[in-house]
Amino acid sequence: xxxxxxxxxxxxxxxxxxxxxxxxxxxxxxxxxxxxxxxxxxxxxxxxxxxxxxxxxxxxxxxxxxxxxxxxxxxxxxxxxxxxxxxxxxxxxxxxxxxxxxxxxxxxxxxxxxxxxxxxxxxxxxxxxxxxxxxxxxxxxxxxxxxxxxxxxxxxxxxxxxxxxxxxxxxxxxxxxxxxxxxxxxxxxxxxxxxxxxxxxxxxxxxxxxxxxxxxxxxx
Numbered sequence: 084x085x086x087x088x089x090x091x092x093x094x095x096x097x098x099x100x101x102x103x104x105x106x107x108x109x110x111x112x113x114x115x116x117x118x119x120x121x122x123x124x125x126x127x128x129x130x131x132x133x134x135x136x137x138x139x140x141x142x143x144x145x146x147x148x149x150x151x152x153x154x155x156x157x158x159x160x161x162x163x164x165x166x167x168x169x170x171x172x173x174x175x176x177x178x179x180x181x182x183x184x185x186x187x188x189x190x191x192x193x194x195x196x197x198x199x200x201x202x203x204x205x206x207x208x209x210x211x212x213x214x215x216x217x218x219x220x221x222x223x224x225x226x227x228x229x230x231x232x233x234x235x236x237x238x239x240x241x242x243x244x245x246x247x248x249x250x251x252x253x254x255x256x257x258x259x260x261x262x263x264x265x266x267x268x269x270x271x272x273x274x275x276x277x278x279x280x281x282x283x284x285x286x287x288x289x290x291x292x293x294x295x296x297x298x299x300x301x302x303x
Contacts, residue, residue, distance in 0.1 A: 146164075146294060221237055224236055235272075238256070
């Protein structure tokens with residue numbers, strides 16, 4: 084049988100296509116295996132990096148807060164101190180619940196001061212501020228999205244321990260949301276506490292507080 088040039092060309096092209104398809108199939112299978120292996124390895128690392136299910140840990144912490152209030156004009160952030168501790172229970176590989184007690188200096192600082200009159204005299208107080216202090220009780224749900232990094236959301240009742248001579252309410256409620264990162268048992272935690280209750284009965288101002296803490300976590 085004589086094979087013509089046309090038939091030979093067709094056979095070569097057909098074989099080339101089969102080879103390319105086979106190479107593509109093998110490459111796709113290899114990539115699937117690589118992706119699956121990577122997922123398994125990452126899952127193993129994540130599982131290994133988190134605390135064992137059922138672990139209870141304690142985290143003493145200190146930090147700073149930047150506090151202000153809604154509804155006020157021309158205010159600036161008032162810097163204060165916070166300290167306390169939190170207990171955390173590891174519910175699953177990636178989920179935990181925590182509760183704590185934190186002392187926090189909050190309040191509000193007015194950017195341009197306060198002007199007022201007594202009789203015919205006008206007075207001005209520059210950098211006027213209201214110094215409030217609370218015992219905060221944050222109850223948080225923590226989801227570890229990657230090893231060491233947690234997204235946090237919860238509820239935080241608070242009890243005023245210093246009203247600075249004002250008529251501030253004795254109870255406050257906030258919704259804290261934030262992130263934390265743990266490395267070698269050292270934890271840096273950043274949160275925003277969104278006030279949902281009024282600070283004063285006769286005014287709509289609510290606490291608005293940023294908080295950054297540094298703590299050390301150890302298992303009990």
